[in-house]
Amino acid sequence: MRVLVTGGAGFIGANFVHQTVRERPDATVTVLDALTYAGNASSLDGLERVELVVGDIADAELVDSLVARHDLVVHFAAESHNDNSLHDPSPFVRTNVVGTFTLLEAVRKHGVRYHHVSTDEVYGDLELDDPAKFTPETPYNPSSPYSATKASSDLLVRAWVRSFGVQATISNCSNNYGPYQHVEKFIPRQITNLVDGVRPRLYGAGQNVRDWIHVDDHNSAVWAIIERGRIGETYLIGADGEKNNLEVVQLILAEFGLGPDDFDHVTDRAGHDLRYAIDASRLRDELGWTPRYTSFADGLRATVEWYRANEAWWRPAKEATERKYAAAGH
Ligand code: NAD
Ligand code: TDX
Numbered sequence: 169m170r171v172l173v174t175g176g177a178g179f180i181g182a183n184f185v186h187q188t189v190r191e192r193p194d195a196t197v198t199v200l201d202a203l204t205y206a207g208n209a210s211s212l213d214g215l216e217r218v219e220l221v222v223g224d225i226a227d228a229e230l231v232d233s234l235v236a237r238h239d240l241v242v243h244f245a246a247e248s249h250n251d252n253s254l255h256d257p258s259p260f261v262r263t264n265v266v267g268t269f270t271l272l273e274a275v276r277k278h279g280v281r282y283h284h285v286s287t288d289e290v291y292g293d294l295e296l297d298d299p300a301k302f303t304p305e306t307p308y309n310p311s312s313p314y315s316a317t318k319a320s321s322d323l324l325v326r327a328w329v330r331s332f333g334v335q336a337t338i339s340n341c342s343n344n345y346g347p348y349q350h351v352e353k354f355i356p357r358q359i360t361n362l363v364d365g366v367r368p369r370l371y372g373a374g375q376n377v378r379d380w381i382h383v384d385d386h387n388s389a390v391w392a393i394i395e396r397g398r399i400g401e402t403y404l405i406g407a408d409g410e411k412n413n414l415e416v417v418q419l420i421l422a423e424f425g426l427g428p429d430d431f432d433h434v435t436d437r438a439g440h441d442l443r444y445a446i447d448a449s450r451l452r453d454e455l456g457w458t459p460r461y462t463s464f465a466d467g468l469r470a471t472v473e474w475y476r477a478n479e480a481w482w483r484p485a486k487e488a489t490e491r492k493y494a495a496a497g498h
Pocket of ligand 2: 289342343352353369370376498
């Protein structure tokens, strides 16, 4: 099977490529990645049966020629960081909306199976004290430019399935953690700050809740949907990992032998979503998927160890990232 992975030099995409090479000897992988600030070719070092094509998913000619020679497209490429989307939304519209449109036109023309990777943020947020979780029936209600462009891309996929019979599935996953995540994101930022002797930075009071899932569990769910999912269907991916940001910071502090108050509060994010929570019943009941990382504390410990052991991977991005945060008051 010839698999085209967009965004395969980013966090989740690179872990997907590692898992695919490890577990699927019949697969060859082409990664299409623009190597933006978030892409890192070294995340794919040492992998066999992987070719990296450096290019833009909004480049219709390139995308058409690549899609024509593959059996499956798995679309991870995106502008993915909420804080950046508040500073400058324009690349989010281009990559997330126009890029997805470009891929859909190519899979339509060549009749290629397509899986669309999306986020639970398309549903907006939940109240902290609300027992409800997101389900596939929850209405779309995105809050940020990032989530609005992801929601737009999901709607394009649904329309291409219905109008043109494109063979597509969609997944909406909760917050991922694990190796190869950019240091701009919450967990790697705090870990690498602590390596540098800098106190963690909590937005607002730290009461916002995210539903954490290990990146390998996200990717095993993506494979389950590709192999056994119903065409045109949306699957929510989550592993019952709700934690507020304060709890996460305190777990990380404990890994460094520091106390529960050894962090700073900084300016909150504009429009900051309160809580995300996923009901993954369809994925579990229909496709028989289960997560392997059932202990967040254990998964987090392994992630802290990964960042300690792989400073050469993250160090080049650290200073510029912190400069951007300082300018925004975070
Ligand atoms: P990331 O920012 O780490 O990686 C994105 C990758 O896409 C980078 O390698 C970048 O170079 C590439 N890219 C960006 N613009 C491109 C373009 N125009 N053409 C080609 N390549 C381009 O993102 P991530 O966290 O790995 O997220 C991957 C996908 O998963 C995204 O679609 C995101 O919306 C979705 N998602 C992420 C999470 C999460 O917690 N990180 C949760 C749910 C869904
Ligand atoms: O320094 C920080 N301090 C802090 O308190 C940072 C960077 C973040 N936060 C908070 C904001 C959020 O409540 O931590 C939480 C997680 O922040 P991010 O890592 O920026 O993730 P989030 O905004 O929740 O979005 C992530 O999950 C859904 C991914 O970045 C998205 O791509 C994905 O769709």
